Amino acid sequence: MEKMRFPIKWRIWIRECISTPMISVLINGSPSKEFKMERGLCQGDPLSPFLFLLVAEGFNVLMNKAVEVRNFQGYCVGSDEDISISHLQFADDTLIIGKKCWSNILAMKAILQLFELISGLRVNFHKSELIGINVSLSWLQDAAKSLNCKVGSLPTKYLGLPIGGDPRKSQTWEPVISSVWKKLSSWKCHSAGGSVEPKKVHWVKWDRVCKPKEEGGLGIRNLKLFNIALLGKWWWRLKNEKDLLWCRVLLGRYGKDLGFVKNKSSLWWRDLNDIANFKSQGRDRWFEDHLTKVVGNGRKTLFWNEPWVEGDTLMLGVVRKEEEEDRWQWGGESYTVKNAYLYLTEGGCGKAKTENHLFFNCPIFAVTWRELVKWLEVPTVLPEGGYDHLVSFKSLICGKAKTKERLGVIWFSNVYCIWKVRNEMVFNHRGVDWEKVVEEAKVLSWRILRTRAKGSVESSVLGSQGRKKPRRTVFLYLDLILELSAVVEKGCVQSS
Template identity: 25%
Template sequence: MDNNGAWVDWDTGLQHVITGYFQDLFQSSNINLVSVLNGVRPTITCDQNNELLEPISEDEVRKALFQMHPDKSPGPDDSILRVMGFSDRWIGLILSCVNSVRYHVINSGQKMGPIVPTRGIRQGCPLSPYLFIVSAEGFSSLVRHYEATRHITGCKVARSAPTISHLLFADDSYVYCQASEEEASHVLQLLQTFEGASGQKVNLHKSSAFFSSNTATNTRNSICNMMHIQEAGEDSMYLGLPSIVVETKICLGFLKERMRKRINGWEGRFLSRAGKEILIKTVVQSLPSYAMNVFLLPIGTCNEIERMMASFWWKSNNSNGNGSGITWMSWDRMTKHKYDGGMGFRSLRDFNLAMLGKQRWRLLFNIDSLASKVFKARYFPHGDYLSAELGSNPSFICSQYFCCKRYSEARPKEENQPCLFQVNNRWDSDVVKDFFSPEDAAIILGIPIDQSGEVDSWYWVAEKNGFYSVRSAYNLLQDHKHHSANTVSNKFWKILWTLKVPPKAKDLVWRAASNCLATKRNLCIKKVLVESNCPMCDVFAETEWHLLVACDFAWSCFNFAGLATVARDSFSSLLPWLEATTSRVTSETLGRVIMLCWALWAARNDLVWKQRVRRVSDVVAFANLSLDQWINAQGKGNIPLLSPLKDGDGAEQWIKPSSGIKLNVDAAIFASSFKHGFGCVVRNSDGGLISSFAGIKDGSVAPELAEIIGIREALNWLKDNAYTRAIIETDSLVCVEAIHST
């Protein structure tokens, strides 16, 4: 039926009805930008416009491409860009890059269309996330205008806290106002104004209203009915997390169910140990990550999820989902790094604390952010986060932050002693050397003293750049929990996991060396009713050491293969023997030893389960053949070089700046004399030398700090010589990234 109420078919224009429907769906309405543009403030400076219009370098293109994430969003409007202060040339470049798709409808092989949408940008446009920010600026300015004219009232958590009228995330928006019909009508008017200006439509079916606990039920119902939206309930979700938190154990129960469904989907599949490891690390452990970035999961929830992962890891492929298998090693041990004898699985509790630590670091470091201002006004108006007390009636999120505050609490115990300084803010080296040992004095004198008089900032000692990272915080928690001084074993584990042998062989040796192999002796310890005698010799109890080395059959295999390098008589367990073997043979020979251990276990299983007896020569041949086949398979994916390398290929060369000057900075450490130095060369666009300077300072410092000191001296030279634009080049990636991050 067409718009006139007449029935049509393919012969009378059905295709036009179909294409017209979708064309109208994607067609933007007449827009009126005046009401939105009046509130947009120019924020782009002339220098920023000049920087935008500079020639684009290859490095900028590469970084931009890797940072883009495709998503759907409304298109930009050149009017908003112009009001914000962007150059007309830049606006033209942006609009020339923006295009949309042409849709076609296919029915029974018949192509209808095209349908050209004028609302929004096509799915997958790499500019979409950035253009949405521009469009959202118009909505934000409109909300600020309504707030300034007192049509809506924002929310404040404390007297000194900033007023929040709206929050924007991706293509979602939160608007805060008083729970009254008057302000609700103003919000509706605001949304209608933005619809008329942008050509977009607000989906009221996907919108909801949140009310404070003291809002009357009648008021809630009247507002929801007037706005044609629903009230958000306790089970409502936003971005995959509960919108209203009652109790973490209840509201986060969906994480366990989601984990259980994902693991159950893998049950019954034939998965190798290496395959299970990849699934656990890349899929299962990532499921609760977003929730752990916001909430402190209950310890019970973390333990239950870890039990699911452990059961999946240890369970046999033949179990068909029945039982949980024998847990041969605690999850706590398996969270150790592979180089420390574990499997490198994630401790959910420690990772949760590290994730929340990122939020706590932002409260401490980004004091000008909106979140920091809100928390400071509510919980520590006269101090900082580390000196704050929880107080009475805290919010749910704040109480969780304070629960894990002790894990990151660290600050100077005393103020700096002024007697160690001279008047010109230099270390008094004589006083320092009198009070401290030569080693400590060298470290103290190497600490640079700020000459600008700026306020000190926080520094995260676990990262070279001084900024908090989840990875470094997690490693600190793990190191504190799993502190081990057994460097010999650590060396073996590191070599084992880097050997060029099949993962199944490395996994077998890891389980054997960790006493986690399902030998008969270990099964008896786990209360499994089996005979403990070795099936190969039927004399001694079957342990990892006996089965893989001490048994006469196993030792005959080592002798036949020429791998009996370390005598078995001086050892009584497998790990020390492997450590001794590692120190005496090459990595290639050690790989053969590992493969022979795997072949011995395979021969043992053939005898136990299939009653198939293997000869010594068969076991050795099977081990060598399996390793050779695996190595050959790894080499098939290699792509030959198009041309052989020549002398000098890849050598770094100094490149002249296109204009202006370039300063090359480098640093050096003189450990024996407890000093460090720097040097700088200044050249122009013709390659000509303008200046050079160097210096030596007291103190033992890290190489990155010496590089930063050299860069600071280069900046001082630029300031003294009245240069406003220059290129500074250094070979320290850590320093470059640290400067860019600030």
């Protein structure tokens, strides 16, 4: 702990916890006289796993040093074979991975013996196995005899999961399925589903059961959407943990361009990339639409290719924070499975529903404003919302008052379409298609401007005199839009 720079007070505490305790044992049901422990800790001691991890770190240092001085050759992965893996540790389970050569066998034996002398822990060689891939059985037997361990074969188990088998075959997952089945069998004895009646009436739809309790459901998670939210967590970690070994291995194996799937990619990698194309609430790219880059010192941000300002790239300078590193954020904060699942099930982004957020800043609808600006072919950055947003939008194209009036109609048409879609989300539980919102705003603004140009709103709306109910036209919302325009032009807000 001194080498790891633990404070001296902490080291004194740990030393006292280890050296001062007294224990006794039961002999024929009666406790013996207390005595001091010479070494080690009692089983179940809360300090035991913590101290074991510190000791296991010593083995990690020994292996890294052996690789550094080339006494041990790890296994190289990646398209350029520039990533070397020598060992993987999880608690007291360790995998040592290397090339087939006697120098590796001798180095591994020396490292394990040195670790035993330094730590006082003994390696259980009788439970250890030496497994070879494309290695002759005779060579494996000689190497295992030198290490005094058994010869293993693939597939095998590691941490309860099969490794080395074909994941497409059902027999590979048979041990996992049987283990889960045993758990389910014990649970069914205590549920109504475990009775002898073969078929039952489903009184409530499953969609209703999966709704939150506040909406009359049971709060049971939709497994498909929850799995997608979990896959989103992996995508989030790939974005933020690129320096870790597991991430470097995956990116080296499948390519650093996330979203690109090779023909030889694994099923897990394909599923991970499919979440970018998963359609939620009627919209595509649910993950990428909420992903933005927060710029710190700018060293990890691609200026031209990454969404670091309002979800888009920007060819303008910004104030950089040299003391902070660049980082990713999702929906304005760090990605969590809970927020992703709520988004996938309920829609929306989960943020406070202020006026500016509802119509301008929400990631779901902010894209509509960016698309309208692209449609007008005037690159710009709009304010966060409110009156300034309207003024900036009307000033996109320099011209006469008539030009600003037309831009104002487009602005209010988009606000109205967003308001209408948000009502559909709340009251009819419909999804959002931002492309449809943009098209409706274009059509609505065109109808309003055409009606104004003709100078006769009523004739274009009512059509023939014999029609009792008018067709869907702009007459019903002209008054609303024009009244809202007058209110915003004055810079005030009126409550209804």
